[in-house]
Amino acid sequence: MYTLPKLNFDYADLEPIIDARTMEIHHSKHHQGYVNKLNAGLENHPDLIKKDITELLKDFKNLPEEVKKAVRNNGGGHANHTLFWSILTPNKQAGPTGGLLKAIENSFGNFDQFKKEFETKTAGQFGSGWGWLIKNDDGKLEITTTANQDSPLMDGLSPILGIDVWEHAYYLNYQNRRPDYLSSIWDAINWEQVNTYFSN
Ligand SMILES: [Fe+2]
Numbered sequence: 001m002y003t004l005p006k007l008n009f010d011y012a013d014l015e016p017i018i019d020a021r022t023m024e025i026h027h028s029k030h031h032q033g034y035v036n037k038l039n040a041g042l043e044n045h046p047d048l049i050k051k052d053i054t055e056l057l058k059d060f061k062n063l064p065e066e067v068k069k070a071v072r073n074n075g076g077g078h079a080n081h082t083l084f085w086s087i088l089t090p091n092k093q094a095g096p097t098g099g100l101l102k103a104i105e106n107s108f109g110n111f112d113q114f115k116k117e118f119e120t121k122t123a124g125q126f127g128s129g130w131g132w133l134i135k136n137d138d139g140k141l142e143i144t145t146t147a148n149q150d151s152p153l154m155d156g157l158s159p160i161l162g163i164d165v166w167e168h169a170y171y172l173n174y175q176n177r178r179p180d181y182l183s184s185i186w187d188a189i190n191w192e193q194v195n196t197y198f199s200n
Pocket of ligand 1: 081164169
């Protein structure tokens with residue numbers, strides 16, 4: 001059975017970047033909904049329901065046809081949100097350091113240029129979806145987006161940072177201003193955690 005992960009902070013702790021009501025609905029309703037539907041979709045597959053969500057998505061192509069839709073939409077939703085919560089923090093950090101900073105500089109020039117590129121690409125994702133920082137096999141970094149709840153894991157990619165740009169992630173506070181949400185969220189990023197994902 002898949003379960004909703006606990007947050008490392010309270011719903012109000014990310015204010016004013018993300019408001020408490022948005023966090024509460026997002027975590028306790030939206031994410032819980034993906035978990036519930038994933039479990040329901042896999043109820044006849046006890047071997048799959050006990051797998052690590054990352055492993056389940058990495059093996060997407062080999063899954064039985066009848067579970068693919070549930071895994072893609074709700075398994076993706078579960079994995080994406082789990083990553084998202086883990087890279088948020090109420091304790092503002094200056095930015096990436098160490099090996100991660102070096103890789104960002106190698107791939108994008110500098111941190112500001114990376115942020116600009118990420119904001120532009122992610123703001124341009126049509127409709128609901130996600131912006132990703134991906135670590136390639138050669139250690140290089142790449143910015144991608146996916147639609148809906150598609151996970152980069154399904155394509156064999158390793159996301160180390162993901163930002164939710166579904167309207168449910170920002171609409172109460174930012175309404176239609178997705179670019180403002182994106183430019184604000186950097187102050188809530190847990191770069192230590194992103195660095196951990198980068199180093200693994
Ligand atoms: Fe979301």
